[in-house]
Amino acid sequence: xxxxxxxxxxxxxxxxxxxxxxxxxxxxxxxxxxxxxxxxxxxxxxxxxxxxxxxxxxxxxxxxxxxxxxxxxxxxxxxxxxxxxxxxxxxxxxxxxxxxxxxxxxxxxxxxxxxxxxxxxxxxxxxxxxxxxxxxxxxxxxxxxxxxxxxxxxxxxxxxxxxxxxxxxxxxxxxxxxxxxxxxxxxxxxxxxxxxxxxxxxxxxxxxxxxxxxxxxxxxxxxxxxxxxxxxxxxxxxxxxxxxxxxxxxxxxxxxxxxxxxxxxxxxxxxxxxxxxxxxxxxxxxxxxxx
Numbered sequence: 237x238x239x240x241x242x243x244x245x246x247x248x249x250x251x252x253x254x255x256x257x258x259x260x261x262x263x264x265x266x267x268x269x270x271x272x273x274x275x276x277x278x279x280x281x282x283x284x285x286x287x288x289x290x291x292x293x294x295x296x297x298x299x300x301x302x303x304x305x306x307x308x309x310x311x312x313x314x315x316x317x318x319x320x321x322x323x324x325x326x327x328x329x330x331x332x333x334x335x336x337x338x339x340x341x342x343x344x345x346x347x348x349x350x351x352x353x354x355x356x357x358x359x360x361x362x363x364x365x366x367x368x369x370x371x372x373x374x375x376x377x378x379x380x381x382x383x384x385x386x387x388x389x390x391x392x393x394x395x396x397x398x399x400x401x402x403x404x405x406x407x408x409x410x411x412x413x414x415x416x417x418x419x420x421x422x423x424x425x426x427x428x429x430x431x432x433x434x435x436x437x438x439x440x441x442x443x444x445x446x447x448x449x450x451x452x453x454x455x456x457x458x459x460x461x462x463x464x465x466x467x468x469x470x471x472x473x474x475x476x477x478x479x480x481x482x483x484x485x486x487x488x489x490x491x492x493x494x495x496x497x498x499x500x501x502x503x504x505x506x507x508x509x510x511x512x513x514x515x516x517x518x519x520x521x522x523x524x525x526x527x
Contacts, residue, residue, distance in 0.1 A: 237260075237283060237284040237285070237286050237319050238279070238283060238284075238285060238286065239286045239288040240285055240286065240287060240288065241287075241288060241289050242287040242289060242290065242293060244293065245257075245287065245290055245293040245294055245297065246293075246294070246297050246307075249308045249311070250308075250510055250514050251305070251306070251510075251511075251514035251515075252305040252306035252307060252308055252339075252341070252514050253305060253306070253307050253308070254307070254308040254309065254311055255290070255294065255307060255308070255309050255329070256287075256309065256310075256311070256312045256313050256315075257286075257287055257290045257309065257313075257315055257325045257326055257329060258284050258285065258286055258287070258313045258314075258315065258317060258319070258320075258325075259277075259284065259285035259287070259312070259313055260277070260279070260280075260281045260282060260283060260284040260285055260313060261281065261282070261284065261313050261314055261317055262282050262284060262317050262318050262319070262385060263314055263317060263345060263346075263383065263384075263385045263386040264282075264383070264384045264385040264386075265345075265382065265383045265384075265386070266381070266382050266383075266384075266455065266456055266459035266460075267382065267412050267414060267446060267452070267456055268281075268452065268455075269447060269449065269452050270312050270313065270452075271451050271452045271455050272449035272450065272451045272452040273449070273450045273451035274449060274450070274451075275312070284313070284317065284319055286319065286323065286325070287325070288325075290325055290328075290329060291325065291328040291329055291332060294329050294332050294333075295332045295335075295336075298332060298333070298335075298336040298338060299336065301336075304336075304337050304338045304339065304363065304516060305338060305339070305514075305516065306338070306339040306340065306341050306364065306366075306513065306514050306515075306516065307333050307338050307339065307340055307341070308340075308341040308342075308343070308513075309326070309329070309340070309341075309342055309343070310342055310343030310344050310368070311343060314343075314344050314345060314346060314386075315342060315343075315344060316344045316346035316348040316349050317346065318385075320348060321348065326352070327351070327352050327355065330352060330355050330356070330359065331355065333359060334355060334358050334359050334362065337362060337363055338363060339359065339363040339364035339365060339366075339516055340356070340359050340363075340364075340365045340366070341365075341366045341368065341513050341514075342356075342365075342366070342367050342368065343368040343369075343370070343409070344367070344368070344369065344370075345369065345370045345383065345386045345387070345392065346386055346387060347387045347391050347392070347394070347395050349367065349395060350395060350398060353398065353399070353402055353404075356399070356402070356404050357402045357403065357404060360403065360404050360405075363516060363517075364515075364516055364517060365404055365405075366404075366405050366406065366407060366437075366513050367396075367399050367404060367405075367406050367407075368406070368407045368408070368409055368440075368513075369392050369395065369396055369406060369407075369408055369409070370392075370408070370409040370411070371389050371392060371393075371408050371409070371410060371427050371430075371431070372389075372410070372411065372412065372413065372414075372418060372427075373389060373418045373423065374389060374418075374422070374423045374426040374427055374430075375418070375423070376388050376389065376390060378417065378418060381459075381463050382414065382417070382418075382459075389427070389430075393430050393434055396408075396431075396434040396435075396436060397434045397435075400434055400435040405437045406434070406435070406436050406437060407436065407437055407438045407439070407440060407503075407509055407513065408427075408431050408436050408438075408439050408440070409439075409440045409441075410424070410427060410428075410439050410440065410441040410493070411440065411441055411442065412445065412446040412447070413441075413444045413445060413446070413483055413489065414446055415445060415446060415471070415474070415475075415481055415482075415483045415484065416467060416470060416471075417464070417467075419444060419445075419483035419484075419485050419486075419489060420485070421485075421488065421489065421492055424444075424489050424492050424493060424496075425492060425496065428492075428493065428496040428497065428500070428502075429496070429500075431500075431502065432496075432499075432500035432502065436502055437502065437503060437509075437512070438497075438502050438503030438504065438508065438509040438512065439493065439497055439502055439503070439504055439509075440506050440509050440510075441490075441493055441504075441506070442506055443480075443482060443486060443490070444482065444483045444485065444486040444489040444490055444493075445480065445481050445482035445483045445486060446481040447479055447480060447481065448478075448479065448481060449479060453477075457471070
Protein backbone atom coordinates (compact mmCIF):
# COMPACT_ATOMS: atom_id res chain seq x y z
CA UNK A 237 0.00 0.00 0.00
CA UNK A 238 1.00 3.61 -0.35
CA UNK A 239 -0.36 6.74 1.33
CA UNK A 240 -1.41 9.83 -0.62
CA UNK A 241 -2.91 13.21 0.17
CA UNK A 242 -6.22 13.46 -1.68
CA UNK A 243 -7.61 16.77 -2.93
CA UNK A 244 -11.25 15.73 -2.57
CA UNK A 245 -13.11 12.82 -1.00
CA UNK A 246 -16.87 13.14 -1.46
CA UNK A 247 -18.81 12.78 -4.70
CA UNK A 248 -22.50 12.79 -5.58
CA UNK A 249 -24.01 9.35 -5.15
CA UNK A 250 -27.69 9.17 -6.05
CA UNK A 251 -29.60 11.03 -3.35
CA UNK A 252 -26.58 11.20 -1.05
CA UNK A 253 -22.80 11.41 -1.12
CA UNK A 254 -20.16 8.76 -1.68
CA UNK A 255 -16.54 8.32 -0.65
CA UNK A 256 -13.71 5.84 -1.14
CA UNK A 257 -11.06 5.97 1.57
CA UNK A 258 -9.02 3.37 -0.29
CA UNK A 259 -8.35 2.82 -3.99
CA UNK A 260 -7.53 -0.70 -5.08
CA UNK A 261 -8.21 -3.88 -3.14
CA UNK A 262 -6.53 -6.98 -1.72
CA UNK A 263 -9.54 -9.31 -1.64
CA UNK A 264 -8.61 -10.85 -4.99
CA UNK A 265 -12.14 -11.46 -6.33
CA UNK A 266 -11.63 -12.83 -9.82
CA UNK A 267 -14.48 -10.80 -11.38
CA UNK A 268 -13.79 -7.35 -9.88
CA UNK A 269 -14.94 -4.59 -12.25
CA UNK A 270 -12.84 -2.03 -10.36
CA UNK A 271 -9.77 -3.50 -12.06
CA UNK A 272 -11.02 -2.16 -15.41
CA UNK A 273 -8.64 0.22 -17.15
CA UNK A 274 -11.36 2.83 -17.59
CA UNK A 275 -10.90 3.78 -13.93
CA UNK A 276 -7.41 5.06 -14.64
CA UNK A 277 -5.30 3.19 -12.11
CA UNK A 278 -1.67 4.22 -12.37
CA UNK A 279 -0.49 1.67 -9.78
CA UNK A 280 -0.99 -2.09 -9.35
CA UNK A 281 -4.49 -2.83 -8.09
CA UNK A 282 -3.22 -4.68 -5.00
CA UNK A 283 -0.89 -1.78 -4.11
CA UNK A 284 -3.74 -0.02 -2.34
CA UNK A 285 -3.79 3.77 -2.47
CA UNK A 286 -4.61 5.05 1.01
CA UNK A 287 -6.12 8.52 1.27
CA UNK A 288 -4.37 9.39 4.49
CA UNK A 289 -6.14 12.72 4.87
CA UNK A 290 -9.62 11.25 4.29
CA UNK A 291 -10.88 11.94 7.85
CA UNK A 292 -9.76 15.58 7.66
CA UNK A 293 -11.39 16.05 4.24
CA UNK A 294 -14.59 14.42 5.44
CA UNK A 295 -14.82 16.51 8.59
CA UNK A 296 -14.31 19.76 6.67
CA UNK A 297 -16.99 18.80 4.16
CA UNK A 298 -19.62 17.65 6.67
CA UNK A 299 -19.00 20.59 8.98
CA UNK A 300 -19.85 22.92 6.08
CA UNK A 301 -23.10 21.16 5.11
CA UNK A 302 -26.36 22.21 6.72
CA UNK A 303 -28.58 19.41 5.42
CA UNK A 304 -27.75 15.83 6.46
CA UNK A 305 -27.76 12.97 3.99
CA UNK A 306 -26.53 9.42 3.62
CA UNK A 307 -22.78 8.92 3.10
CA UNK A 308 -22.00 5.81 1.08
CA UNK A 309 -18.70 3.94 0.94
CA UNK A 310 -17.48 0.74 -0.66
CA UNK A 311 -18.71 1.13 -4.23
CA UNK A 312 -15.21 0.96 -5.74
CA UNK A 313 -12.97 -0.43 -2.99
CA UNK A 314 -13.95 -2.38 0.11
CA UNK A 315 -13.64 -0.14 3.18
CA UNK A 316 -12.80 -3.18 5.33
CA UNK A 317 -9.95 -4.76 3.39
CA UNK A 318 -6.83 -6.00 5.17
CA UNK A 319 -5.08 -2.64 5.67
CA UNK A 320 -8.06 -1.23 7.58
CA UNK A 321 -7.09 -3.40 10.56
CA UNK A 322 -3.92 -1.36 11.09
CA UNK A 323 -4.98 2.02 9.70
CA UNK A 324 -8.54 2.36 11.01
CA UNK A 325 -9.40 5.10 8.51
CA UNK A 326 -12.88 3.76 7.86
CA UNK A 327 -13.65 3.80 11.56
CA UNK A 328 -12.36 7.36 11.92
CA UNK A 329 -14.59 8.45 9.05
CA UNK A 330 -17.58 6.72 10.64
CA UNK A 331 -16.87 8.56 13.89
CA UNK A 332 -17.03 11.85 11.96
CA UNK A 333 -20.28 10.80 10.29
CA UNK A 334 -21.71 10.13 13.74
CA UNK A 335 -20.35 13.41 15.11
CA UNK A 336 -22.15 15.50 12.48
CA UNK A 337 -25.37 13.51 12.44
CA UNK A 338 -25.18 12.03 8.95
CA UNK A 339 -26.27 8.55 7.90
CA UNK A 340 -24.01 5.80 6.55
CA UNK A 341 -24.46 3.20 3.82
CA UNK A 342 -21.54 0.77 3.80
CA UNK A 343 -20.83 -1.89 1.17
CA UNK A 344 -18.43 -4.71 2.06
CA UNK A 345 -17.67 -8.43 1.86
CA UNK A 346 -15.62 -8.47 5.05
CA UNK A 347 -16.37 -9.59 8.60
CA UNK A 348 -13.98 -6.87 9.80
CA UNK A 349 -17.02 -4.62 9.89
CA UNK A 350 -17.99 -6.32 13.17
CA UNK A 351 -15.20 -4.35 14.84
CA UNK A 352 -17.32 -1.23 14.37
CA UNK A 353 -20.66 -2.71 15.39
CA UNK A 354 -20.99 -0.30 18.33
CA UNK A 355 -20.36 2.69 16.10
CA UNK A 356 -22.77 1.51 13.41
CA UNK A 357 -25.48 1.05 16.04
CA UNK A 358 -24.88 4.60 17.29
CA UNK A 359 -25.19 6.03 13.78
CA UNK A 360 -28.39 4.11 13.15
CA UNK A 361 -29.88 5.25 16.44
CA UNK A 362 -29.16 8.91 15.73
CA UNK A 363 -29.72 8.92 11.95
CA UNK A 364 -29.55 5.79 9.78
CA UNK A 365 -27.04 3.08 8.98
CA UNK A 366 -27.39 0.45 6.28
CA UNK A 367 -24.84 -2.30 5.67
CA UNK A 368 -24.70 -3.84 2.20
CA UNK A 369 -23.08 -7.26 1.93
CA UNK A 370 -22.18 -8.90 -1.39
CA UNK A 371 -23.17 -12.57 -1.71
CA UNK A 372 -22.59 -14.46 -4.94
CA UNK A 373 -21.75 -18.08 -4.27
CA UNK A 374 -23.41 -20.56 -1.90
CA UNK A 375 -20.88 -23.35 -2.48
CA UNK A 376 -18.05 -22.66 -0.05
CA UNK A 377 -15.32 -24.30 -2.15
CA UNK A 378 -16.31 -22.30 -5.21
CA UNK A 379 -16.59 -19.15 -3.09
CA UNK A 380 -12.97 -19.59 -1.96
CA UNK A 381 -11.93 -19.64 -5.63
CA UNK A 382 -13.91 -16.66 -6.92
CA UNK A 383 -13.46 -14.53 -3.75
CA UNK A 384 -10.21 -15.96 -2.39
CA UNK A 385 -8.96 -13.44 0.18
CA UNK A 386 -12.15 -12.51 2.01
CA UNK A 387 -14.49 -14.41 4.31
CA UNK A 388 -16.90 -16.85 2.67
CA UNK A 389 -20.64 -16.60 2.20
CA UNK A 390 -21.43 -18.48 5.43
CA UNK A 391 -19.37 -16.06 7.48
CA UNK A 392 -20.96 -13.06 5.76
CA UNK A 393 -24.37 -14.44 6.70
CA UNK A 394 -23.18 -14.58 10.32
CA UNK A 395 -22.24 -10.92 9.98
CA UNK A 396 -25.69 -10.11 8.62
CA UNK A 397 -27.27 -11.92 11.57
CA UNK A 398 -25.12 -9.97 14.03
CA UNK A 399 -26.18 -6.70 12.40
CA UNK A 400 -29.84 -7.75 12.56
CA UNK A 401 -29.46 -8.51 16.25
CA UNK A 402 -28.24 -4.94 16.82
CA UNK A 403 -31.14 -3.51 14.83
CA UNK A 404 -29.00 -2.42 11.86
CA UNK A 405 -30.77 -2.95 8.50
CA UNK A 406 -29.01 -4.77 5.70
CA UNK A 407 -29.15 -5.13 1.93
CA UNK A 408 -27.52 -7.87 -0.15
CA UNK A 409 -25.89 -7.38 -3.55
CA UNK A 410 -26.52 -10.59 -5.48
CA UNK A 411 -23.98 -9.81 -8.16
CA UNK A 412 -22.18 -10.80 -10.26
CA UNK A 413 -23.58 -14.18 -11.19
CA UNK A 414 -20.95 -15.97 -13.26
CA UNK A 415 -22.15 -17.84 -16.37
CA UNK A 416 -21.47 -21.59 -16.21
CA UNK A 417 -20.17 -21.32 -12.62
CA UNK A 418 -22.78 -20.15 -10.11
CA UNK A 419 -25.75 -19.35 -12.36
CA UNK A 420 -27.95 -22.15 -11.02
CA UNK A 421 -31.34 -22.16 -9.37
CA UNK A 422 -29.86 -23.98 -6.39
CA UNK A 423 -27.29 -21.23 -5.84
CA UNK A 424 -29.77 -18.36 -6.14
CA UNK A 425 -32.48 -20.02 -4.05
CA UNK A 426 -30.04 -20.97 -1.29
CA UNK A 427 -28.70 -17.43 -0.99
CA UNK A 428 -32.14 -15.84 -1.01
CA UNK A 429 -33.53 -18.21 1.60
CA UNK A 430 -30.52 -17.50 3.82
CA UNK A 431 -31.06 -13.74 3.31
CA UNK A 432 -34.63 -14.10 4.54
CA UNK A 433 -33.48 -15.95 7.66
CA UNK A 434 -31.13 -13.14 8.65
CA UNK A 435 -33.70 -10.41 7.99
CA UNK A 436 -32.28 -8.73 4.90
CA UNK A 437 -34.33 -5.71 3.81
CA UNK A 438 -33.68 -5.96 0.08
CA UNK A 439 -31.65 -7.68 -2.63
CA UNK A 440 -29.92 -5.74 -5.43
CA UNK A 441 -29.47 -7.60 -8.70
CA UNK A 442 -29.50 -5.71 -12.00
CA UNK A 443 -29.33 -8.91 -14.03
CA UNK A 444 -28.08 -12.48 -13.77
CA UNK A 445 -24.70 -12.27 -15.39
CA UNK A 446 -21.32 -10.59 -15.49
CA UNK A 447 -19.70 -7.53 -17.04
CA UNK A 448 -16.16 -7.58 -18.43
CA UNK A 449 -14.07 -4.65 -19.60
CA UNK A 450 -10.47 -4.23 -20.62
CA UNK A 451 -8.27 -5.03 -17.64
CA UNK A 452 -11.01 -6.87 -15.77
CA UNK A 453 -11.49 -9.35 -18.64
CA UNK A 454 -7.84 -10.37 -18.75
CA UNK A 455 -7.70 -10.95 -15.00
CA UNK A 456 -10.91 -12.99 -15.03
CA UNK A 457 -9.85 -15.14 -17.94
CA UNK A 458 -6.47 -15.84 -16.34
CA UNK A 459 -8.32 -17.06 -13.23
CA UNK A 460 -10.54 -19.29 -15.38
CA UNK A 461 -7.43 -20.82 -16.98
CA UNK A 462 -5.97 -21.56 -13.52
CA UNK A 463 -9.07 -23.02 -11.93
CA UNK A 464 -11.41 -24.10 -14.75
CA UNK A 465 -9.39 -25.19 -17.79
CA UNK A 466 -11.34 -24.82 -21.02
CA UNK A 467 -13.99 -22.50 -19.61
CA UNK A 468 -12.39 -19.35 -21.04
CA UNK A 469 -12.82 -20.77 -24.53
CA UNK A 470 -16.50 -21.39 -23.80
CA UNK A 471 -16.88 -17.75 -22.72
CA UNK A 472 -15.18 -16.48 -25.86
CA UNK A 473 -17.28 -18.72 -28.08
CA UNK A 474 -20.49 -17.64 -26.32
CA UNK A 475 -19.87 -13.92 -25.76
CA UNK A 476 -16.92 -12.83 -27.89
CA UNK A 477 -15.61 -9.54 -26.48
CA UNK A 478 -18.99 -8.28 -25.23
CA UNK A 479 -19.25 -6.06 -22.16
CA UNK A 480 -22.48 -7.69 -20.96
CA UNK A 481 -22.35 -11.44 -20.38
CA UNK A 482 -25.85 -12.54 -19.37
CA UNK A 483 -26.33 -16.04 -18.01
CA UNK A 484 -28.15 -18.38 -20.39
CA UNK A 485 -30.41 -18.98 -17.38
CA UNK A 486 -31.09 -15.28 -16.75
CA UNK A 487 -34.86 -15.29 -17.30
CA UNK A 488 -35.43 -18.27 -15.04
CA UNK A 489 -33.10 -16.92 -12.35
CA UNK A 490 -34.62 -13.41 -12.38
CA UNK A 491 -38.07 -14.95 -12.05
CA UNK A 492 -36.79 -16.96 -9.09
CA UNK A 493 -35.34 -13.80 -7.52
CA UNK A 494 -38.64 -11.95 -7.79
CA UNK A 495 -40.60 -14.94 -6.54
CA UNK A 496 -38.41 -15.50 -3.47
CA UNK A 497 -38.19 -11.81 -2.57
CA UNK A 498 -41.96 -11.51 -2.85
CA UNK A 499 -42.42 -14.61 -0.72
CA UNK A 500 -40.13 -13.32 2.02
CA UNK A 501 -41.05 -9.63 1.87
CA UNK A 502 -37.67 -8.38 0.63
CA UNK A 503 -37.26 -5.50 -1.81
CA UNK A 504 -36.15 -6.82 -5.20
CA UNK A 505 -36.05 -3.83 -7.57
CA UNK A 506 -32.70 -1.98 -7.49
CA UNK A 507 -34.38 1.44 -7.65
CA UNK A 508 -36.54 0.58 -4.64
CA UNK A 509 -33.49 -0.54 -2.67
CA UNK A 510 -31.54 2.61 -3.53
CA UNK A 511 -34.48 4.89 -2.76
CA UNK A 512 -34.92 3.27 0.64
CA UNK A 513 -31.19 3.39 1.42
CA UNK A 514 -30.89 7.08 0.56
CA UNK A 515 -33.84 8.18 2.69
CA UNK A 516 -33.26 9.57 6.16
CA UNK A 517 -36.15 9.06 8.59
CA UNK A 518 -38.68 11.90 8.66
CA UNK A 519 -38.46 12.09 12.44
CA UNK A 520 -34.73 12.81 12.12
CA UNK A 521 -35.21 15.51 9.49
CA UNK A 522 -37.82 17.19 11.70
CA UNK A 523 -35.49 17.11 14.68
CA UNK A 524 -32.76 18.78 12.62
CA UNK A 525 -35.17 21.51 11.49
CA UNK A 526 -36.08 22.28 15.08
CA UNK A 527 -32.47 22.69 16.24
